[in-house]
Amino acid sequence: MSLAVKIKNVSKSYPNAEALKSITLDIGPNELFGFIGPDGAGKTTLFRILTSLILPDKGTGSIGNFDIVKDYRKIRKEVGYMPGRFSLYGDLTVEENLQFYARLFNTSIKENYDLIEDVYKQIEPFKKRRAADLSGGMKQKLALSCALIHKPQLIILDEPTTGVDAISRKEFWALLKSMQQKGITILVSTPYMDEAALCDRVALMQEGNILTIDRPGQIVQDFSGKILGIKTNQMHALLNDLLQMEQPERVYRFGAFVHLVTHDNPDACAKKVRSHLEAKGHQNIMIQEQPASIEDCFLALMHKPETP
Amino acid sequence: MRRIRYILQKEFIQVFRDKALLPIIIIIPIVQLVVLSYTATYEIKNIRLVVVDQDHTPTSRELIRQFSGSPYYHLKGNFDNYTEALDYMQKGKTDQILVVEPHFEKNLKTIKKSSVQLITNAINGSAAGVMQSYAVSIINNFHNNILIKEHPLQAKGLPIQTDTLYWYNPELNYFTFMVPGILVLLVTIIGLFLSSMNVVKEKELGTITQLNVTPISKFEFIAGKLIPFWIIAMADLVVGLLLARFWFGIHIVGNPLLLLFVAGVYLVLILSLGLFISTLAQTMQQSMFISWFFLVIFILMSGLFTPIESMPVWAQQIDLVNPIAYFIKINRMIMLKGSVFSDIKSDFFILSGYAAAMVVFSTLRYRKTS
Numbered sequence: 001m002s003l004a005v006k007i008k009n010v011s012k013s014y015p016n017a018e019a020l021k022s023i024t025l026d027i028g029p030n031e032l033f034g035f036i037g038p039d040g041a042g043k044t045t046l047f048r049i050l051t052s053l054i055l056p057d058k059g060t061g062s063i064g065n066f067d068i069v070k071d072y073r074k075i076r077k078e079v080g081y082m083p084g085r086f087s088l089y090g091d092l093t094v095e096e097n098l099q100f101y102a103r104l105f106n107t108s109i110k111e112n113y114d115l116i117e118d119v120y121k122q123i124e125p126f127k128k129r130r131a132a133d134l135s136g137g138m139k140q141k142l143a144l145s146c147a148l149i150h151k152p153q154l155i156i157l158d159e160p161t162t163g164v165d166a167i168s169r170k171e172f173w174a175l176l177k178s179m180q181q182k183g184i185t186i187l188v189s190t191p192y193m194d195e196a197a198l199c200d201r202v203a204l205m206q207e208g209n210i211l212t213i214d215r216p217g218q219i220v221q222d223f224s225g226k227i228l229g230i231k232t233n234q235m236h237a238l239l240n241d242l243l244q245m246e247q248p249e250r251v252y253r254f255g256a257f258v259h260l261v262t263h264d265n266p267d268a269c270a271k272k273v274r275s276h277l278e279a280k281g282h283q284n285i286m287i288q289e290q291p292a293s294i295e296d297c298f299l300a301l302m303h304k305p306e307t308p
Numbered sequence: 309m310r311r312i313r314y315i316l317q318k319e320f321i322q323v324f325r326d327k328a329l330l331p332i333i334i335i336i337p338i339v340q341l342v343v344l345s346y347t348a349t350y351e352i353k354n355i356r357l358v359v360v361d362q363d364h365t366p367t368s369r370e371l372i373r374q375f376s377g378s379p380y381y382h383l384k385g386n387f388d389n390y391t392e393a394l395d396y397m398q399k400g401k402t403d404q405i406l407v408v409e410p411h412f413e414k415n416l417k418t419i420k421k422s423s424v425q426l427i428t429n430a431i432n433g434s435a436a437g438v439m440q441s442y443a444v445s446i447i448n449n450f451h452n453n454i455l456i457k458e459h460p461l462q463a464k465g466l467p468i469q470t471d472t473l474y475w476y477n478p479e480l481n482y483f484t485f486m487v488p489g490i491l492v493l494l495v496t497i498i499g500l501f502l503s504s505m506n507v508v509k510e511k512e513l514g515t516i517t518q519l520n521v522t523p524i525s526k527f528e529f530i531a532g533k534l535i536p537f538w539i540i541a542m543a544d545l546v547v548g549l550l551l552a553r554f555w556f557g558i559h560i561v562g563n564p565l566l567l568l569f570v571a572g573v574y575l576v577l578i579l580s581l582g583l584f585i586s587t588l589a590q591t592m593q594q595s596m597f598i599s600w601f602f603l604v605i606f607i608l609m610s611g612l613f614t615p616i617e618s619m620p621v622w623a624q625q626i627d628l629v630n631p632i633a634y635f636i637k638i639n640r641m642i643m644l645k646g647s648v649f650s651d652i653k654s655d656f657f658i659l660s661g662y663a664a665a666m667v668v669f670s671t672l673r674y675r676k677t678s
Binding site: 076077089091103 | 311325513515519520521
């Protein structure tokens with residue numbers, strides 16, 4: 001049985017920073033839930049509270065029927081945690097690490113092999129190698145194996161794909177999907193916007209607040225306004241020139257393009273932009289309407305003026 | 309409880325795989341014990357002496373012969389001039405100057421009173437004391453011989469004869485005195501450093517995070533951390549005792565098992581002190597400096613180098629919480645004096661209570677959550 005997670009008004013402050021500002025969250029059983037946000041958004045703090053490593057200053061929370069403060073012993077048995085930083089023993093081999101954690105949970109590699117098989121078989125050829133000598137992607141797979149070895153109902157993964165190459169990232173997400181099919185609730189944080197689309201629901205976080213929680217598709221759909229992707233021969237000057245336009249709503253670099261957000265008729269706006277840029281001496285001007293991505297939505301939410 | 313075994317296993321794998329740590333644990337204590345035991349001695353040989361003989365008589369020459377014939381003295385030269393000799397000392401070429409006044413022999417024979425001057429380089433105070441006492445005993449001996457020669461019919465020599473006996477260490481053998489103490493220090497250093505660094509290392513590497521989310525209890529964690537280092541330090545102690553017995557030929561008068569038993573309790577105290585330090589420190593560097601702070605104070609006040617009895621009263625009171633002082637005392641009592649349990653029991657109970665308190669204290673200090 002997979003576990004639901006409920007968080008109500010949880011706050012946490014450090015001596016010089018407010019890491020979480022009254023967070024409320026409701027995550028369903030067997031959900032693959034993503035936390036998206038820049039560094040310092042409070043993702044790690046929230047995860048450390050959920051894994052009973054730190055205590056919240058205020059607020060309550062539960063994992064399944066367990067209170068996150070009172071029932072920490074039970075939670076530690078049911079939850080698997082993979083910290084953002086590689087936290088296994090570099091001087092032990094792959095197999096020794098896995099065996100050590102299995103034993104601490106009173107189980108064995110054999111007993112739960114079916115659960116970790118998908119992950120572990122990718123690193124099993126290197127099981128006699130010391131963990132410190134593994135590549136980044138393999139370290140993450142070992143860490144995931146160790147987080148899964150006690151058959152948790154919920155796994156919490158803190159930026160598991162940060163610093164991992166693109167192929168390993170893809171493989172890793174495929175593994176997460178297969179874990180979800182085995183009935184595990186998954187909480188995962190990432191700074192990569194493209195990974196958000198792979199989650200059932202995501203929470204966009206910034207400076208200790210949750211900006212929005214929704215399905216990735218819905219977040220994109222809810223984007224208000226249109227996006228014009230603009231490209232010219234003078235990409236350096238482009239951003240400044242666009243900012244000089246009358247009432248530009250929002251302009252920012254986006255990959256090879258500069259994105260301009262408008263709530264007017266996009267065609268009319270495109271014309272205005274084109275003539276403005278021609279006057280500024282730009283050539284090869286390319287303006288096309290582009291669909292909003294999660295990143296556009298995130299940037300929009302970040303800049304939304306506070307509504308009372 | 310079974311989890312303790314797995315942590316032990318993990319710690320031992322890590323220790324034996326650590327190519328730098330293993331020699332530190334095994335070889336360095338042995339080398340230190342052997343080297344320090346030979347060097348940490350108060351005995352001074354080859355004292356450099358220059359003589360200013362202003363008398364030049366058979367008697368003065370006989371006195372000088374007494375010095376040059378002694379195994380402790382090395383005669384560096386004869387000067388006629390006092391200032392020349394002083395200059396020699398100023399340049400650091402001699403440790404002592406013996407000045408024999410003019411008419412030394414004549415005064416001795418006529419007015420029965422004469423004097424020599426002894427100048428000792430006291431840059432190192434304790435060495436000066438030793439050199440001084442050597443010289444005085446040679447001169448006294450010489451004096452004694454003269455009295456016997458002059459008055460063969462009267463009492464034999466000086467009116468009061470002192471017969472000195474050193475109990476428990478009859479030959480005042482420095483090995484017997486120092487080796488047990490140095491052994492205590494080495495075991496203490498190994499134990500304190502291993503335990504204070506180990507938990508901090510897990511903190512620094514971040515591995516403690518993964519360990520903290522497992523159901524392992526505080527007690528299991530601490531037991532799992534203490535037991536391996538307890539075993540290692542005890543093994544070092546046994547090797548050290550064997551060296552003391554068969555290399556230095558020190559006969560352990562008391563029961564070696566009693567000694568090991570007390571050492572076992574003592575090490576629990578030292579290891580939990582190390583664990584306490586590791587709860588204070590965030591990095592291995594911090595932990596090392598805190599450990600050194602405690603070690604230097606404890607060692608210098610332990611009574612190994614200077615007797616506790618000669619310290620000021622407040623220092624003696626501080627020594628009430630100095631674990632090393634207790635153990636050096638008990639250790640010497642058992643090894644040299646053959647004390648049995650009833651002789652050491654008050655110190656032993658203090659040590660045990662201290663150890664128990666420290667275990668509880670550091671267990672409470674260690675937190676899995678912050």
